[in-house]
Amino acid sequence: MFSPLSVTLVSGERDAVLVDPPLTTAQTEQVGDWVEASGKRLTHIVVTHGHGDHWFGAPTLAERFGAQVVASAGTTTQMEANARLRPTFWDALFPGQIPDAPVTAVVPDGNRIDLEGHELRIVEVGHTDTDDTSVLHVPDLGLVVAGDVVYNGVHQFLREAQGDGIARWLQALDVVAGLRPRFVVAGHKDERLDDDATRTVAETRAYLRAAAELLGTTRTALEFFDAMLGRFPDRLNAGALWSGATTLLPREP
Template sequence: MSSEPTLGYDVFVSDPAPMHGSGELPNGEHRSYQPIATTLVHGERDAVLVDPPLTAAQAQAVGDWVQASGKRLTHIVATHGHGDHWFTADVLAGRFGAQVVASAGAIEQMHGNLAAREVLWDALWPGQIPPSPVTAVTPPGNGICLEGRDLALVDVGHADSDDCAVLHVSDLGLVVAGDVIYNGVHLYLGESGGDLGPWRKAVDTVTALRPTHIVASHQNPQLDDDAGRLVAETREYLDAAETALATYETPVAFFDAMVARYPERLGRTVLWVSAQALYLAREGGDPVQSLLAAWL
């Protein structure tokens, strides 16, 4: 009697890419982006890649890692529309003959991020991002079959951007959470407008899947994937940010308070971007221009 194929997963964490932009952080640190985690869910022969990285150099390293696994890559999944989790999908799809998939909402957001490439992404990483057409399609029923096992794209709404999804691999008790859950890295709050309620609901949706392991697409590679810890820490961070936002009058004070509370978290540049965007949102004005001003 033959046994059913066994699934597993591995994670590749890309170091932060060199990042352009104006000025240092309020504490004098140089600007640096966050680590980006890419997940390979695999069976005996085939595999699915989740959240490909940002730059051509990162994609080359991830592609070599996939090739070394010996697995046939069938699909590449983007959990949401932020370019740092899909701009290299077409390059990797071409290398391995894989299909790029995402939820319908994520695909809509991908088009928005592509439209912003020249003024935002290419300004921050000039000459480092390959051509990035939106080639993703929505799989039937938001599901993928990997060697007879079901992998489900679950829509969760707004987290660090609109129209986020997560990939649920029930056989592994695994959720690849994109940017809904962070792991030892400062959360990007810049698109929340200061309302963190929708993000909390997204976390509740992930929790309802009852995972034992969660892969966050921004993570400190020294930390584990324990689902209970990641969910609790993400919720606690949202609470702390909301309290700090209500307490402090300036983005610098907000930044300083969050650094003091979370001295070990990586990604302080994104914290500073979030701080500026949150306080610009208080002033009203065009939200797109406020986000550009916060990043650049």
């Protein structure tokens, strides 16, 4: 139906921070029960970018746990855009399944929050699979929770890659690599794969470079789609690839 979603809980001894809550009411309830079972006090919910599948559950979870939703200024603007788009796009995909989701995110001072004395940094990286994206960097863990900046075994969403979108996405990956993480949690990942930072960043780059090459040599969406499937046959959710293909190339020669 959709690309698998990753939801990350960064926890200390008592408190925790949740990153990118999911989309539907059922998923949100499941994640809430998971957080409750951890025994941690949820202080913040971080949203890395504006796509609704990574935050529509945030207001419900914030109310349940008394947590604060935080995001960069650019991400907050994109969240508002996705809220406006919701009736014609998100609700059409998941009718009656998405909870009420007003944009309640605030921008933390310096794009930083504290978790029991450990600094968590929202790092803005610009355009990736949408505009104004960010990652959450946890230096003390060597961790980057990457949202949709990095994909892991899942076809990448290229629908917003018009113009210089792929080049800008590659630049964002350079920013992530510059943080020198050991682990990267991708927003969409095959659960059978690990979170090795070097591999996931390299594979996301390779996919983008292949897409850029094939966009210059294929004439139609189907040609591009088939060529990308030939190079990346094991990635999940070819529907995401088809969505991008039909946006970037004509269906007919």
